[in-house]
Amino acid sequence: MEAPRLYSTKPVQSLKPTKKIPLEEDLGKASDALPLPLYLTNALFFTLFFSVVYFLLSRWREKIRTSTTLHVVTFSDIIAIFSFFASFIYLLGFFGIDFVQSLVFQPSPDVWIAEDEEEDNEVLLAKEDARKVPCGQALDCSLPPLPPAAPIVTTQKVCDEKPLMVIPEEDEEIVKSVVAGTTPSYSLESKLGDCKRAAAIRREALQRLTGKSLSGLPLDGFDYESILGQCCEMPVGYVQIPVGIAGPLLVNGREYSVPMATTEGCLVASTNRGCKAIHLSGGATSVLLKDGMTRAPCVRFGTAKRAADLKLYLEDPDNFETLSVVFNRSSRFGRLQGIKCAIAGKNLYIRFTCSTGDAMGMNMVSKGVQNVLDFLQTDFPDMDVIGISGNYCSDKKPAAVNWIEGRGKSVVCEATIKGDVVRKVLKTSVESLVELNMLKNLTGSAMAGALGGFNAHASNIVAAIYIATGQDPAQNVESSHCITMMEAVNDGKDLHVSVTMPSIEVGTVGGGTQLASQSACLNLLGVKGASKETPGANSRMLAAIVASAVLAGELSLMSAIAAGQLVKSHMKYNRSTKDVSKASS
Numbered sequence: 286m287e288a289p290r291l292y293s294t295k296p297v298q299s300l301k302p303t304k305k306i307p308l309e310e311d312l313g314k315a316s317d318a319l320p321l322p323l324y325l326t327n328a329l330f331f332t333l334f335f336s337v338v339y340f341l342l343s344r345w346r347e348k349i350r351t352s353t354t355l356h357v358v359t360f361s362d363i364i365a366i367f368s369f370f371a372s373f374i375y376l377l378g379f380f381g382i383d384f385v386q387s388l389v390f391q392p393s394p395d396v397w398i399a400e401d402e403e404e405d406n407e408v409l410l411a412k413e414d415a416r417k418v419p420c421g422q423a424l425d426c427s428l429p430p431l432p433p434a435a436p437i438v439t440t441q442k443v444c445d446e447k448p449l450m451v452i453p454e455e456d457e458e459i460v461k462s463v464v465a466g467t468t469p470s471y472s473l474e475s476k477l478g479d480c481k482r483a484a485a486i487r488r489e490a491l492q493r494l495t496g497k498s499l500s501g502l503p504l505d506g507f508d509y510e511s512i513l514g515q516c517c518e519m520p521v522g523y524v525q526i527p528v529g530i531a532g533p534l535l536v537n538g539r540e541y542s543v544p545m546a547t548t549e550g551c552l553v554a555s556t557n558r559g560c561k562a563i564h565l566s567g568g569a570t571s572v573l574l575k576d577g578m579t580r581a582p583c584v585r586f587g588t589a590k591r592a593a594d595l596k597l598y599l600e601d602p603d604n605f606e607t608l609s610v611v612f613n614r615s616s617r618f619g620r621l622q623g624i625k626c627a628i629a630g631k632n633l634y635i636r637f638t639c640s641t642g643d644a645m646g647m648n649m650v651s652k653g654v655q656n657v658l659d660f661l662q663t664d665f666p667d668m669d670v671i672g673i674s675g676n677y678c679s680d681k682k683p684a685a686v687n688w689i690e691g692r693g694k695s696v697v698c699e700a701t702i703k704g705d706v707v708r709k710v711l712k713t714s715v716e717s718l719v720e721l722n723m724l725k726n727l728t729g730s731a732m733a734g735a736l737g738g739f740n741a742h743a744s745n746i747v748a749a750i751y752i753a754t755g756q757d758p759a760q761n762v763e764s765s766h767c768i769t770m771m772e773a774v775n776d777g778k779d780l781h782v783s784v785t786m787p788s789i790e791v792g793t794v795g796g797g798t799q800l801a802s803q804s805a806c807l808n809l810l811g812v813k814g815a816s817k818e819t820p821g822a823n824s825r826m827l828a829a830i831v832a833s834a835v836l837a838g839e840l841s842l843m844s845a846i847a848a849g850q851l852v853k854s855h856m857k858y859n860r861s862t863k864d865v866s867k868a869s870s
């Protein structure tokens with residue numbers, strides 16, 4: 286068996302895609318069709334060639350000696366001439382043409398080539414791109430039967446000249462076929478039945494196609510089966526984000542250690558300081574005001590009158606029970622709570638709100654909405670469904686409807702911070718905080734025309750917790766809507782602080798929440814998975830934790846700004862003086 290091929294690893298800066306060499310299997314060999322092994326066939330034709338040459342020469346000499354005319358041939362002469370041509374053509378094909386080809390296409394010994402071949406590469410990449418288009422649509426992308434995988438060894442670095450990858454011979458063929466476009470990258474998981482191996486092959490093919498190294502992006506240490514069909518398609522590795530812990534955060538009498546996935550220096554330290562101030566002041570209180578996920582399809586009629594007819598029908602309390610029976614068929618957790626309509630001419634936007642248990646609920650609500658739309662077609666056959674989502678929902682975009690009506694969990698969270706704590710822990714005063722909040726979070730945001738952005742940095746905390754706990758980070762847009770209020774209380778000695786967040790979209794089941802790392806973070810908070818006692822209790826608790834952590838973050842950042850510490854602390858935590866070269870070695 287041949288040794289697995291080692292890919293050499295030149296410095297990243299000079300990596301360029303190699304010149305595309307016609308692969309042997311691309312050209313196809315005549316030998317593939319032979320009934321005998323190649324060496325036997327070669328031996329046969331060699332022997333035949335020299336035998337008939339010897340025979341024909343002897344016959345020629347004999348004819349000269351006997352003065353026989355050359356064109357008088359016997360049956361054996363004909364056979365010999367035929368055999369001569371056959372063996373000549375054979376030998377020409379297998380040696381001559383291959384030899385000529387080897388001169389024409391000089392293969393580069395390396396996967397990566399240097400800068401000076403850039404021009405050739407561009408032409409080649411253009412060709413590659415052109416070939417990539419039909420792949421998976423027009424071409425036959427079936428693979429030969431695949432032997433079981435030998436382990437693929439990866440190391441972390443390309444730059445230090447260590448080998449990047451050892452690709453087993455059988456995988457090497459698949460990598461080549463992905464690079465050539467004959468095997469679609471997306472089909473690797475289903476064809477191989479091994480998600481890790483598929484990711485390794487895709488990654489290697491990607492590096493060859495782009496000429497860019499992925500050495501810093503780890504491949505090992507991740508369960509690729511767990512994301513198949515739900516979290517991420519065509520994986521080539523995973524991004525590492527550090528998780529820091531802020532806390533204990535005391536909310537409604539319980540302590541939580543809050544995981545925050547972030548690369549922003551200061552953020553965890555600052556939130557931690559806010560948690561300390563809250564804890565020393567007796568904790569925060571969080572109240573859930575609403576819990577309902579929304580989806581709003583857009584439907585169109587021939588006239589505005591017909592659109593209005595449907596609006597009146599949907600908003601009539603007498604019809605609600607019928608509609609909720611239809612809607613609730615979609616899930617045992619999805620329960621229709623209300624329908625709110627908006628008309629634009631002949632178009633109607635129907636905002637359905639439903640409870641979703643411990644799931645964030647987008648899938649659930651969409652299924653319920655589809656049930657109702659199918660049902661409505663009977664009484665409103667002229668209704669044209671434009672789309673299951675008409676942006677009046679409104680998902681992952683800043684929108685006043687979420688700010689006013691709420692989406693997901695609407696939460697208010699408060700704490701009274703003792704004057705002493707404001708001075709000793711937050712290093713500022715109650716008056717400074719109240720004044721800054723009024724001028725920055727309220728007036729400043731009003732001047733900026735903010736939509737739900739009446740806070741200092743709610744999205745910092747929301748994003749970090751969302752990434753750590755497997756939420757949809759794109760929903761940070763509306764989940765970070767927050768108004769922060771600060772007021773002097775107890776004769777001006779203490780600070781009352783609150784955050785009101787109308788659209789926190791979180792779940793503890795579904796999506797990324799079941800992945801190992803994210804699940805561990807949910808477990809740390811005691812809200813992993815579905816609540817056994819009360820469906821929805823875990824996701825509601827998570828929303829309360831998010832809001833309370835935002836409260837801590839607001840307190841700390843506002844204090845830093847009030848005390849003029851912001852730039853100083855960022856210089857300390859964001860501008861490390863560590864010698865990076867030593868650290869990496």
Ligand code: ADP
Pocket residue numbers: 616617618641642643644645646647648649650792794795796815816820821
């Ligand atoms: P989403 O609607 O947030 O996208 P998914 O549809 O991915 O969520 O996940 C919800 C799934 O989890 C549903 O199939 C639902 O039946 C199931 N499930 C199990 N327990 C619960 C629970 N306590 N709350 C909500 N859904 C649950």
